Amino acid sequence: MSPRRSYDQYCSAARALDTVGDRWTLLIVRELLAGPRRYTDLHADLPGVSTDVLASRLKDMERDGLATRRKLPPPGVAYVYELTGRGRQLLPVLQALGAWGEAELGELRPTDAVRAHWFALPMLRALRGMGVGEGLVEVRLEEGDFHLYVGAEDGPVYGDGPASEEPDARLVLDTVTCAAISRGELSLEDAVRDGRIEVGGDGMAAKAVKARC
Incomplete structure (x- = not known):
């Protein structure tokens, strides 16, 4: 476990960065918002991170009360990492960073890795912006599927x-449309209205989306 570095400034923003300002920490939080994850799964979905750095960041997050490590019950033999309540409080921080970073996203570069569930938080923002208060929403892309727990106060925020x-609702769309929504270039409402998103399901979430379109 690496010693904690500090800005040594009596400022809440500086104190927060003492804890989550290291490279990869907030992206690990992004992954753990999907619920408990094994080390190997985290490493697979964080392309570019070394095994040493990932292990160090996870230990730091345990020390700082952001995550815990536990062994799965039999017949499982693996250990998983999961966020604490304190760690889950970083969801609005990540959402604010994501909204701010929409203008930086640009077009997909040849060197960019892509995982379908990386669109989960932007889609969650879009659904909340449309007034969808709660519900289980499945999103289908050619890159893969993921699902969102809109309005969840405990447990996972999304799942792969x-x-x-x-x-409660099923959204079928292509990755180009999903990326445009993530960049803030296209609203979810306009994408549904223009036929770029197929909305299925009979739950309140589906009705809320259809009612706006």
Whole structure:
């Protein structure tokens, strides 16, 4: 475990950066917002991070009360990492950073890695912006599927892959449309209205989206 570095400034922003300002920390939080993850899964979905750096960041997050490590019950033998309540409080921080960074996203570069679930937080922002207060929403892209727990106060915020139960709404769209929404160039409402998103499901979330379009 690396010794904590500090800006030694009596400022809440500086104190926050003492804890989460290291490279990769907030991206680890992004991954753990999907719920408990194994080390190998985290490493696979954080391309570019070395094993030593990932292990160090996870230990730092345990020390700082942002994450915990536990062993899965039998027959599982693996350990998983998950966010604490304190760690989950970083969701609005990541959402604010994501909204601010929309203008920096630009077009996909040849060197850019892509994971379908990296669109989860932008889509969650878009759904909340449309007035969808809660519900299980499944999103289908050619890159892969993910699902969102809109309005969740405890537990995962999103999950990789299809929903394990019938979702309240299902959104089917292409990655180009999803990327445009993530860049702030296209609203979810306009994408549905223009036929670029197919909306399915009979739950309140689907009705809320259709009502706006």
